Amino acid sequence: MSQQVPPGTSRVNLAGRAFTELDGFHRFLVASGLSYAIFDTEYDFQRAGSATAGGHLYWKDDGLLRLGPQRQDGDEDDVAEVDRMVEGMDFPLVCHGLSYDEFTPPPAEVQQALHEFYPLRGPVFGYIDRHLDKRPRDHPDRQPPTAPGRPWYMRHGCITKRGYERRGLMTALNRFIALEARARGFRGLSVGTNSPTVMRSYLFDTDDDEEKRKNPMAAAGMRSSVFAEVEDLCKYRLEDFGVKGEEGEEGKEVFPFRGYDFKRNVWLMWCDLAPSLSPLQ
Helix, strand or coil: CCCCCCCCCCHHHHHHHHHHHCHHHHHHHHHCCCCEEEECCCCCCCCHHHHHHCCEECCCCCCCCCCCCCCCCCCHHHHHHHHHHHHCEECCEEEEEEEECCCCCCCHHHHHHHHHHCCCHHHHHHHHHHHHCCCCCCCHHHCCCCECCECCEEEEEEEECCCCCCCCHHHHHHHHHHHHHHHCCCCEEEEEECCHHHHHHHCECCCCHHHHHHCHHHHCCCEEEEEEEECCHHHCCHHHHCCCCCCCHHHCCCCCCCCCCCCCCEEEEEEECCHHHCCCC
């Protein structure tokens, strides 16, 4: 399987593929008992059938799961298709956070589906571990889990439905998940994101009392910091990740993330849920 993402791969194509090919992964996350969502209790259904069922996803009904032509993100056709996908999400779920305990990873067949959908996932994280992680190799939160909730809790991601942004939903849900994790005995959250907004909602590493009051995670007695940052992912070549045997046109080097709708920087963070009790200090 090619390790390169096709240039111009549109958001609609990727969303359609993820919806079908990663169904097992999403079901695993929902069943983990560690994933949560926010619902709009005053949501107005757009289609009659949705209200009867309590909500419905119309991507398959509307023919949006077909892999259409490769479009450049942001062009007229791409924007129109994205609008159709949003219109097909006629349900009151407006923000969700998917998580799991790393002591209980996804089953083998789910991990294989992840590998096939994200063939560079392993090589990229391996590169980060070897070259960009700023923590000592024997740091407690770099060790494999030894029991449920020990030593860490893996956060997968938080997404807000279009039209509900800038209302503080993501920050509120992240804080709820962190408090719930702490109440269950988890020591910390591992967070990876390419969104500056998500990064800022967690990032806090200061003793300034005024700044603590501004940050909901800090106000709850937590402390977060970036332990690895990938700057400009588009500059990396396949061989940087240890992937051999593929060449671009006329033997040119392959830059797998160029031409792909991917924000350039990636941040990996650790959120310490109880700094006063943590062995990390």
